[in-house]
Amino acid sequence: xxxxxxxxxxxxxxxxxxxxxxxxxxxxxxxxxxxxxxxxxxxxxxxxxxxxxxxxxxxxxxxxxxxxxxxxxxxxxxxxxxxxxxxxxxxxxxxxxxxxxxxxxxxxxxxxxxxxxxxxxxxxxxxxxxxxxxxxxxxxxxxxxxxxxxxxxxxxxxxxxxxxxxxxxxxxxxxxxxxxxxxxxxxxxxxxxxxxxxxxxxxxxxxxxxxxxxxxxxxxxxxxxxxxxxxxxxxxxxxxxxxxxxxxxxxxxxxxxxxxxxxxxxxxxxxxxxxxxxxxxxxxxxxxxxxxxxxxxxxxxxxxxxxxxxxxxxxxxxxxxxxxxxxxxxxxxxxxxxxxx
Ligand code: 5GP
Ligand code: MN
Numbered sequence: 010x011x012x013x014x015x016x017x018x019x020x021x022x023x024x025x026x027x028x029x030x031x032x033x034x035x036x037x038x039x040x041x042x043x044x045x046x047x048x049x050x051x052x053x054x055x056x057x058x059x060x061x062x063x064x065x066x067x068x069x070x071x072x073x074x075x076x077x078x079x080x081x082x083x084x085x086x087x088x089x090x091x092x093x094x095x096x097x098x099x100x101x102x103x104x105x106x107x108x109x110x111x112x113x114x115x116x117x118x119x120x121x122x123x124x125x126x127x128x129x130x131x132x133x134x135x136x137x138x139x140x141x142x143x144x145x146x147x148x149x150x151x152x153x154x155x156x157x158x159x160x161x162x163x164x165x166x167x168x169x170x171x172x173x174x175x176x177x178x179x180x181x182x183x184x185x186x187x188x189x190x191x192x193x194x195x196x197x198x199x200x201x202x203x204x205x206x207x208x209x210x211x212x213x214x215x216x217x218x219x220x221x222x223x224x225x226x227x228x229x230x231x232x233x234x235x236x237x238x239x240x241x242x243x244x245x246x247x248x249x250x251x252x253x254x255x256x257x258x259x260x261x262x263x264x265x266x267x268x269x270x271x272x273x274x275x276x277x278x279x280x281x282x283x284x285x286x287x288x289x290x291x292x293x294x295x296x297x298x299x300x301x302x303x304x305x306x307x308x309x310x311x312x313x314x315x316x317x318x319x320x321x322x323x324x325x326x327x328x329x330x331x332x333x334x335x336x337x338x339x340x341x342x343x344x345x346x347x348x349x350x
Contacts, residue, residue, distance in 0.1 A: 010141045015159045017139050021098060021123065022051075022160075028058040029096040029122075033104035034111035036066045037263075038180030038215065040103040043127070043149040045075040046173035047100060050157055053165060061089045063111035067260020069218045073176060074169035082113050096122045103149040105133035105142060106313075127152050129189075130314055131303045144315070147189040150177030154197050168205025175206035180215060183267075187317070226255035230265045230280070240338055240345045242277040243269035246327055249285040266293040276300055276348040279334065283327055290323045290330045298348050300341070309337045 030048050032040030044060045051058035061080045070076070080089040093099075093116055104110065105128045107117050118136075126137035129146040146152050154174050157163060166174075178198060182190045185198070202208055226247070234245045245265065255261075262282055269278030276298055282291045292310050294302035295318055302319040306312035312321020323330040338345070 010143075010155065010159055014139055014141060018125065018156070019160060021125070021139075022054065022056065026051075026056045026098045027096050028056050028098045028100065029092050030058060030060045030100045030102060031110055031113065031117070032060070032062060032102050033109040034063040036062050036070075036103075038070055039148045039150055039177035041066055041070050041073060041076075041079075042173040042175075042177030042180070043102045043153045044100075045073055045079075046150065046170045046177075047102065047127075047153050047156075048075060048078075049167060049170045049173070050153075050162070050165065053167070054162075059092050061092055061113070063113045065259055067263065068258065069215050069260055069263075070176075072214050073173055075173070082111075090116065093117075093120065096120070098123050098125065100125045100127065101137065102127050102153075103130075104128060105130050107134070107136055127156065131316070132307075132313065145189070147187070147191065147194045148178045148181035150174045150181070151194060151197060154201075163200075166201070166204045171201040171204040171206035172211060175201045175208060176211050176215065179208075179211060184212070184216075189315075220258075222256040223258075223261045226252070226257060226261055227265060229255060230262070231268060234269060236272070236275070237338070238274075240277070240342060241275055241348055242279070242338065242345060243272065243275050244279040244281065244331070244334065245269065246281045246331060247283065248327060249283040252283070266295050270295055270297055277302070277345060281323075281327060281330055281334075288324060290325075290327055292321045292323060292330075294319045294321070300345060300348055305337075305341070309333070 028051055030044045032044045048058045048060050061082055064083045065081055082089040099122045107114050110117055124137035125139045127141045127149055129143055129149055131144050133142040229251050230245050230247055234243055236243050266278050266280040269275055276296055277300055278295045280293045284291055294306050296302045301316050303314050303316055306319035306321040310321025310323055312319055314320055
C-alpha cells in the first residue's frame, strides 16, 4: 500500500464514521477473520462498525470472537439493509468484484458510501475509491495486519483481533504451506501469537471438527474421483442426492478438492458440487505449478480467484457441466502434460 493510499485511509478515519464491512458470499476463514479483526480495530478507534455477511458461513468459524454481532444479509435482511443504508464508509474484504457479494450486489452497486477494497485476488475491479490489492499476499488477513501497522497501530491489536487474523492466515495458506507463505507471513503469525493468538486452539477449532457424516461424505467424494492421467487431472462430483444422504452441512466439503493433488503426477484438481436450491453446480479448482486455475475458472466457469486456487459455477446439469469441462480440457492438454510436479 503506497503512502498516498495510507494517507487517504488515515484521512477517512480521522473522524468517527458509520462503517460496514462486507466479505464475499460463502465466506471462508480469511473473509470472516479479516472482517472481524477490522471491525474490532475500527470500533476500538471510536467508529461505529459492523460486519454484514451476504450469507451464512460454516460452523467451524462460529467460535471466532465477534461472531455473535455479525449480521447475515439473508437471515437478518432488514437490519442488515439498515446498516448498509446508514453507512458512509464500506470496506469490502477478500473479493474484488461486487458480484461476489451475492444478493447484496444491487445494494452495494447503488450505495453512495465511500468504498475501500482490501483483497489479494487477481484482476481487481475499479469500484472502490481506495483499492488495496496485492496478489502476492497470503491472505486478506495479512493485509489487514499491514493496514493496521501502516496506520501506526500495531500495539492496538488485541487478543481477539490476533485470533481472527491468525485464523484467516492459517486457512488461506493451508496452514502455512502454500507458496504465498513468506517469511513475513511467519513473522506476522509469530507477532500474533505474542499478542494473544492461541495457535493450537485455533487449529483444533477449525480442523478437528469432523462429524461421522462428513467423513462418510468425504468417502463418497473420494469414491467418485475420476483420474484423467493423460491430462494430469482429477475431478470429483457430488450430487445433491449424495449431499442429502450424508446430511450435508455448510462447510462439510471444505478441503475435499485438495485430495486429488496429493496423487503423484496430478497438477489439476476440480470438484463439482450440486446446489439444487440455487440451481447451480459450484466448482472449486486447484493446481500446482504454473497452470492458472484463475484463468481457467474465468474463461469456462464464470469465476476466478488465484493462480492455484479458484472457484466458479455452472447453471447446467452436472452431466452437462462435466461434459463441458472435459471438452474445455482439450485446449490445455499440451500445457497440462508438460507440467512437472
Ligand atoms: P473455493 O474453491 O475454496 O470456494 O475458493 C477458492 C478461491 O476462489 C477463493 O479465493 C475464493 O474467493 C475464489 N472463488 C470461489 N468461488 C468464486 C467465484 O465464483 N468467482 C470468483 N471470482 N472467485 C471465486
Ligand atoms: Mn483470501
